[in-house]
Amino acid sequence: MSVEPIPRREVVTRSPNRPRKAPVSPPVSAARAAVHEDPRLHSLMRRQLRSSLVGVVALAVPTALLPLLLVLAPASGGIRSGPGLTWLILGFACYPPLVLLGWWYVRRAERHERDFARRTEGD
Amino acid sequence: MNAAYTVPAIVLVILATVLIGALGLRISRTTSDFYVASRSVNPGLNAAAISGEYLSAASFLGIAGLILVYGPNMLWYPFGFTAGYLVLLLLVAAPLRRSGAYTLPDFAEARLESRYVHRVASVFVVGVGWLYLVPQLQGAGLTMTVITGAPRWAGGLLVAAVVTVVVAAGGMRSITFVQAFQYWLKLTALLVPAAFLLVAWQTHDGHRLAYGKQLTFRERTHVTLSSPLDLSVTRPVRVTVTGDVDGRGYAGTTLDLGPGRHHVEQGARLDFAAGTPVPDTVVMSGGRADQSVDSGPQPHSLYTTYSLIIATLLGTMGLPHVVVRYYTSPTGAAARRTTVVVLVLLGAFYLLSPVYGMLARLHAPDLILTGDSDAAVLVLPARLIRGVTGELLGSLLSAGAFAAFLATTSGLTIAVTGVLTKHVLPSRGRTSWGVRRFRWVTLLATGVPAVAQVLLGDLPVADSVGMAFALSAAAFCPLLTLGIWWRRLTPQGAAAGLVVGGGSALAAVVATIVGGMDGGWWASLLGSPALWSVPLSFLVTVIVSLATQGGVPGGTEAMMRRLHTPEDPGGRPDPAAVRGAGG
Numbered sequence: 001m002s003v004e005p006i007p008r009r010e011v012v013t014r015s016p017n018r019p020r021k022a023p024v025s026p027p028v029s030a031a032r033a034a035v036h037e038d039p040r041l042h043s044l045m046r047r048q049l050r051s052s053l054v055g056v057v058a059l060a061v062p063t064a065l066l067p068l069l070l071v072l073a074p075a076s077g078g079i080r081s082g083p084g085l086t087w088l089i090l091g092f093a094c095y096p097p098l099v100l101l102g103w104w105y106v107r108r109a110e111r112h113e114r115d116f117a118r119r120t121e122g123d
Numbered sequence: 124m125n126a127a128y129t130v131p132a133i134v135l136v137i138l139a140t141v142l143i144g145a146l147g148l149r150i151s152r153t154t155s156d157f158y159v160a161s162r163s164v165n166p167g168l169n170a171a172a173i174s175g176e177y178l179s180a181a182s183f184l185g186i187a188g189l190i191l192v193y194g195p196n197m198l199w200y201p202f203g204f205t206a207g208y209l210v211l212l213l214l215v216a217a218p219l220r221r222s223g224a225y226t227l228p229d230f231a232e233a234r235l236e237s238r239y240v241h242r243v244a245s246v247f248v249v250g251v252g253w254l255y256l257v258p259q260l261q262g263a264g265l266t267m268t269v270i271t272g273a274p275r276w277a278g279g280l281l282v283a284a285v286v287t288v289v290v291a292a293g294g295m296r297s298i299t300f301v302q303a304f305q306y307w308l309k310l311t312a313l314l315v316p317a318a319f320l321l322v323a324w325q326t327h328d329g330h331r332l333a334y335g336k337q338l339t340f341r342e343r344t345h346v347t348l349s350s351p352l353d354l355s356v357t358r359p360v361r362v363t364v365t366g367d368v369d370g371r372g373y374a375g376t377t378l379d380l381g382p383g384r385h386h387v388e389q390g391a392r393l394d395f396a397a398g399t400p401v402p403d404t405v406v407m408s409g410g411r412a413d414q415s416v417d418s419g420p421q422p423h424s425l426y427t428t429y430s431l432i433i434a435t436l437l438g439t440m441g442l443p444h445v446v447v448r449y450y451t452s453p454t455g456a457a458a459r460r461t462t463v464v465v466l467v468l469l470g471a472f473y474l475l476s477p478v479y480g481m482l483a484r485l486h487a488p489d490l491i492l493t494g495d496s497d498a499a500v501l502v503l504p505a506r507l508i509r510g511v512t513g514e515l516l517g518s519l520l521s522a523g524a525f526a527a528f529l530a531t532t533s534g535l536t537i538a539v540t541g542v543l544t545k546h547v548l549p550s551r552g553r554t555s556w557g558v559r560r561f562r563w564v565t566l567l568a569t570g571v572p573a574v575a576q577v578l579l580g581d582l583p584v585a586d587s588v589g590m591a592f593a594l595s596a597a598a599f600c601p602l603l604t605l606g607i608w609w610r611r612l613t614p615q616g617a618a619a620g621l622v623v624g625g626g627s628a629l630a631a632v633v634a635t636i637v638g639g640m641d642g643g644w645w646a647s648l649l650g651s652p653a654l655w656s657v658p659l660s661f662l663v664t665v666i667v668s669l670a671t672q673g674g675v676p677g678g679t680e681a682m683m684r685r686l687h688t689p690e691d692p693g694g695r696p697d698p699a700a701v702r703g704a705g706g
Contacts, residue, residue: 038684045687049608055213059206063436067428070196083195090198091477095470098205102212102463109217110456113689 044116051108058101066090128514129270132522136308137285140529143300145292166457170464172299173448175306176534177204177465178472179255180262181588183309183527186473188497190480191490197480199428200589201473203435205466207592211440212462217455218607218686219440225450226538227441227599228546234606236676237614243621245546247598248443250629252539255442255591256532256572257579262497263528264576269498270521276577282525283573286533290540291562299451305530306468312523313475316504316516320482323507338401338488346393346492354385354492355403362399366391393492401488427651431589434653438592441599443538444531454690479503500524532569539568579636589651590632597656598625601664607686609668613675616668624660628652 066089073082182204189197224230227248232241260279267278289301348366360380364373367388368380380402387393395401439445452458483490483499486506490496501524504516544564601620605612631652638649648655676682 038680041684041687045608045683048687052213056210059209059213059436063206063432064429067199067425067432071425086195086198087477087481090195090202092474094202095205095474098209099463099466099470102209102466105213106459106463109459113456117689 040116040119044112047112048109051105051112055101055105059098126271128518129521132518133270133525136522136525136529139304139308140285140301140526141289143304146300166452166461166464168299168303169448169451170461170468171306172302173445173461173465174468174472175302175304175309175530176444176448177469177531178306178309178527179531179588180259180524180527182472182476183313183524184262184266184497184500185258185588186476187479187483187500188490190477191483191487191496191499194484195477195480196428198477199431200435201476203432203592204439205469205473207435207437207439208462208465208469210436211445212459212466215440215603215607216449216458216462219446219603220449220452220458221455221686221688221690222682223450225447226542226545227443227446227602228542230446230606231602231617234676234679234682235612235614235617236678237618240614240618240621241546243618244599244602245542247594247621247625247629248542249539249547251441251591251595251598252443252535252542252568253572253575254594254632255588256535256539256569257576258587258591259528259532259535260572260576261579261587263525265495265497266501266521266524266528269495269501279576280573282528282532283569286529286536287565287569289529290533290536291565302530302534305526306472308526309523309530310468310472312519312526313472313479313500316520317475317478319512319516320503320507321478324482324485327507338484338491340395340397340399340401340488341485342397344395344397344489346395346489348387348389348391348393348493350494351389352387352492352494354380354387356380356382356385357403358382358400360399360402361396363394364391365394395489401491424647426647426654430593430647430651430654433657434589434593434596434651436596437600437657438594438596438653440603441595442592443542444534447534447538447541456689482507536565536568540565543568587636590635593651593653593656594625594628594632596653597628597660600657601661605661605664605668610679610683611668611672611675612664613668613671615671615674616664616666619667620660620664623663624656627659628656631656 070082070086070089073085074080075082078084079088182201186197186200189200219230222230222233224233226245228241228244231244232238260283261275263278263282264275265278267273267281268275354360359382361377362380363375363377364387365375366373368378368391369385449458452461479500482503483496487499487502490499490502501517501520504513504520507513508516540561544561548564598621601624602617606617631649635646635650
């Protein structure tokens with residue numbers, strides 16, 4: 001398990017290995033020591049939470065508006081009608097954005113973790 | 124459908140499943156192997172296994188059946204089933220893996236240091252698991268009935284028996300191989316017939332589509348009813364009847380059914396001419412016939428749509444068989460990447476649901492009248508493609524459907540069994556991780572839903588899966604998201620959220636199943652409880668936590684560190700996590 005297993009599709013996105021220079025202290029030992037609050041951990045959590053919430057909003061807003069749009073669209077008239085749009089959007093068009101959003105989030109989250117590891121290393 | 128091709132195909136699937144399970148058994152030797160594959164499952168394999176396990180009878184058969192009856196609005200199901208993984212990825216994937224939790228109760232105990240929350244959560248895990256297992260077994264029964272004419276309960280019992288043997292014999296490792304195999308089998312089983320069907324559709328129909336709600340019989344169609352039926356007619360329908368309609372017997376008489384409600388007795392044979400509009404029925408909606416005269420065959424209002432969205436988006440993270448799979452990722456980062464691959468695999472699979480739904484609306488509207496709409500996927504090839512090709516494609520679909528039942532049922536079984544073995548059943552003196560005990564408990568885990576599916580009769584498959592999602596969302600979404608991101612969560616708050624939010628959702632679901640609500644707002648509120656029970660659950664959790672701040676566990680800060688800091692780059696399993704889960 002020394003090489004991080006990566007799904008093949010993603011290899012092109014960036015250099016696959018997370019920090020080659022391993023942090024001196026594995027977080028395991030730190031976990032037991034840190035009973036009081038650690039500002040670096042707080043900063044990491046805040047940044048991770050912010051990315052997560054951006055992702056959630058990017059998913060939730062279109063998802064919340066779509067049922068209204070589909071109800072308000074004309075009831076008949078081919079592909080531009082409510083049912084026609086439902087087939088098109090929910091049947092096919094919605095899936096690529098879901099994957100792209102997930103991919104974007106993974107990159108953000110891993111970047112935050114790399115930054116955190118770099119700062120912890122500076123101890 | 125021709126049993127001569129189909130039965131061998133199903134036997135082949137079952138044999139392959141058992142064989143791959145047996146190969147896994149030879150590899151897995153220790154108790155820890157048995158449960159979690161010693162966490163050495165690679166993300167590509169794990170993503171296929173997650174998807175294979177997740178794509179259930181509801182996905183394979185149920186969605187197309189619902190689209191056939193209710194129209195394209197039912198495409199919210201596959202969207203929600205996929206987007207639920209995105210929410211899981213955004214909010215819980217990596218921390219959940221780092222918590223080292225094998226089950227949701229494990230997570231609750233590790234985070235909140237409370238045996239009590241752990242117990243309550245265990246009960247809900249078993250509840251969600253059983254609620255999700257029943258429709259799988261029902262779907263298996265329906266498939267067997269369509270293929271061989273066997274009674275409804277037989278297929279369910281067959282799947283339950285196979286799964287019990289596979290799970291009890293091989294445990295998790297073999298399940299990983301089995302599940303990954305099942306994903307590719309299911310995708311192939313839908314993809315190949317879909318290609319043939321689309322060619323046939325282009326030849327027959329010249330790209331004709333049916334966007335809207337109103338369906339018509341394309342050819343002269345005979346329907347023989349296996350159960351009584353209420354028709355709601357809006358425009359006059361001409362039909363030739365042999366049997367009882369509205370209390371009068373007919374023998375090959377042509378009737379004009381006027382607007383209003385008509386009762387057709389069991390055993391009646393209805394004969395519709397080509398071009399006749401399909402009368403609205405309420406086979407799938409639990410007897411809400413009176414409404415559909417005004418609103419068309421669509422009892423699903425905007426409320427139900429939103430409720431379904433909430434349930435699927437927030438419920439996925441709490442499904443018992445999903446959490447177990449995250450434990451087999453080596454690191455939190457690997458868990459995240461696995462989830463992205465899962466999104467790709469699920470998206471690819473669900474592109475086929477609208478294809479089957481649309482073709483079913485064009486070519487199998489009579490299934491609405493007979494109440495077998497969940498079988499639409501299975502009968503389509505024989506309808507569009509004559510001869511052996513159609514039969515063979517139908518067999519492939521049946522085999523895929525069986526793969527779906529087997530995969531989801533075994534995943535749920537292993538999760539429910541894990542929780543029952545470790546947390547619910549008492550383990551006096553003996554070590555609760557004993558392999559032999561695990562095997563006996565497996566029987567209990569599949570036995571209860573197997574009996575329930577015989578007793579309950581038929582609920583529409585995807586509908587009852589929707590209820591399992593709603594219960595999961597109300598019970599576990601607040602526990603997971605607040606547990607991961609909110610330091611001030613207390614055991615008291617979590618327990619109150621579980622009991623009030625999860626409990627009310629459970630009560631609503633049970634009332635719907637037992638009570639048979641007769642339409643109206645109450646039926647919608649109880650049948651789709653997520654939209655009110657999830658916010659309620661969050662609210663209670665937060666308020667009670669804020670009121671009991673003295674109860675914040677001492678280890679919260681250390682736990683937060685473990686949840687949110689990356690593992691060391693070698694991806695070595697965290698010893699603390701291993702101990703925490705193994706205890």
